[in-house]
Amino acid sequence: MPEGDTVWQTARLLHTALAGRTLVRSDLRVPRFATADLTGRTVLDVTPRGKHLLARIEGGLTLHSHLRMDGAWKVYAPRERWRGGAGHQIRAILGTAERTAVGYRLQVLELLRTSEEERVVGHLGPDLLGPGWDPATALRNLLADPARPLGEALIDQRNLAGVGNIFKSETCFLVRATPWLPIGELPAPERVVTAAKRLLEANRTRPGGSRTISVYGRASRPCPRCGAPIRTADQDDRPAYWCPRCQSGPTH
Structure with a gap:
């Protein structure tokens, strides 16, 4: 999508x-x-x-x-x-x-x-690429259910609008947490909002298909940070990707 x-x-x-x-x-x-x-x-x-x-x-x-x-x-x-x-x-x-x-x-x-x-x-959360971007509201929305897995919370457009399955995995990689970590357990959770914003901002002017990707779609290939093989598993019927060495938290 x-x-x-x-x-x-x-x-x-x-x-x-x-x-x-x-x-x-x-x-x-x-x-x-x-x-x-x-x-x-x-x-x-x-x-x-x-x-x-x-x-x-x-x-x-x-x-x-x-x-x-x-x-x-x-x-x-x-x-x-x-x-x-x-x-x-x-x-x-x-x-x-x-x-x-x-x-x-x-x-x-x-x-x-x-x-x-x-x-x-009207049901959408703050738009990551919109003029009315509100990081405080986005963070508040994400933390409203602290037990929810980070990956699921990120792609819920009611929390913040714009993240899909690719940037879900990439954002989790940037904050060094697996997509299954309960968001309430993420240290300094404001980092996830900053990371998602930075990713979309960096890619919005790139030609389609030319994103810089660290983990998404790279199962079994080496992590660009530590060299460990990237892993993949389904999360809510969609693939999630993560580095088992760099990212902490449960793995489905």
Whole structure:
């Protein structure tokens, strides 16, 4: 599933292509909104909120999308061939005279009033890459259930928004704790908020797929810190990765 840095990059791509421009093409290929017509309206901005994308459109409308596991937005120039996926995978088309944005495999796509955005993102904790980032609230949310495993607490978007399975493992590595350590037992727990913020900030401007990774997806390979073989196990039906020598705490 795309994480906060990827969603931030996608929002920037869409904002650059669409913001301040009038739509000359609009096609929402989901039954509920198939008859909606946004042509003639100006795109005001495209904003990320955790893993959600909010495209605000003239007239008090917001197009809300979520990439989930394999969704993607691609932007094309006039006459450029669309290569983001098969035609039946297209869920949304927003076109201006200069660019066309195409949404593929979007499992969440809905048109709502901008005044109702809190209905779809109001449950989220502070956004690690958002202008309203609040580390104190994020830490308070994480510590509300001190017995909860650190990895599970990190990917709960109600605590802080933007961390997925990759940055869960990477954050745990930075604070030298296994993903199964109860968060209330983590010394100086504010470190985990700082580490998660630093990771997403460092990766949000990197091209997709070029993250610097220490443990995620590196099972049996040497730890970059101590050389011990990285281990992996499922946590809440998702893989977790850790160094058995550098990281302290229970191992599932």
